[in-house]
Amino acid sequence: MMKLLSTLFCLGAILWVPAAQAAAEMPFPLAGSWTLVAADLLHPDGSRTHDYGEAPKGLLQIDNHGRYSAQIYKSERPLFASGDKKSGTAAEFEAAVMGTSAHFGTLMIDTMTHTLIYNIESSAYKNWEGTQQKRVYELHGDELSYQVPARPDGLIPISVWRRIK
Numbered sequence: 001m002m003k004l005l006s007t008l009f010c011l012g013a014i015l016w017v018p019a020a021q022a023a024a025e026m027p028f029p030l031a032g033s034w035t036l037v038a039a040d041l042l043h044p045d046g047s048r049t050h051d052y053g054e055a056p057k058g059l060l061q062i063d064n065h066g067r068y069s070a071q072i073y074k075s076e077r078p079l080f081a082s083g084d085k086k087s088g089t090a091a092e093f094e095a096a097v098m099g100t101s102a103h104f105g106t107l108m109i110d111t112m113t114h115t116l117i118y119n120i121e122s123s124a125y126k127n128w129e130g131t132q133q134k135r136v137y138e139l140h141g142d143e144l145s146y147q148v149p150a151r152p153d154g155l156i157p158i159s160v161w162r163r164i165k
Contacts, residue, residue, distance in 0.1 A: 042155065074095075
């Protein structure tokens with residue numbers, strides 16, 4: 001009987017270790033590549049307008065450990081007339097900065113409060129670097145949407161992403 005119990009214990013330990021390892025190696029729930037569907041602004045009256053133009057472009061990539069990189073671009077950004085990034089006009093530089101949102105870092109999910117927590121390591125907007133930002137999210141199948149905290153003018157940016165299969 002002792003030999004049987006010892007054998008079962010050893011077998012159980014062997015089966016438990018791979019299961020524990022598998023659980024520890026579970027991919028991040030939002031891992032994958034996501035394409036931007038919308039980058040809008042929610043107004044206090046409930047109406048929505050486009051924040052990054054009529055046809056914004058963007059890519060959100062999240063790895064199995066929650067490391068992410070996000071880019072949003074306004075398609076209507078003007079070309080630099082000189083063809084040289086270093087010698088743009090003030091208006092060209094402004095359009096380039098105001099028509100771009102890019103940052104990377106790590107991402108956490110609080111499923112209880114439906115909150116994404118971005119730990120921003122680096123950003124095109126320097127003020128965001130080293131900050132932690134929370135965004136209320138909804139996930140419906142392969143569509144992820146979230147709200148950025150309200151801007152000083154009361155407008156709330158909304159980003160909508162679709163998982164690339």
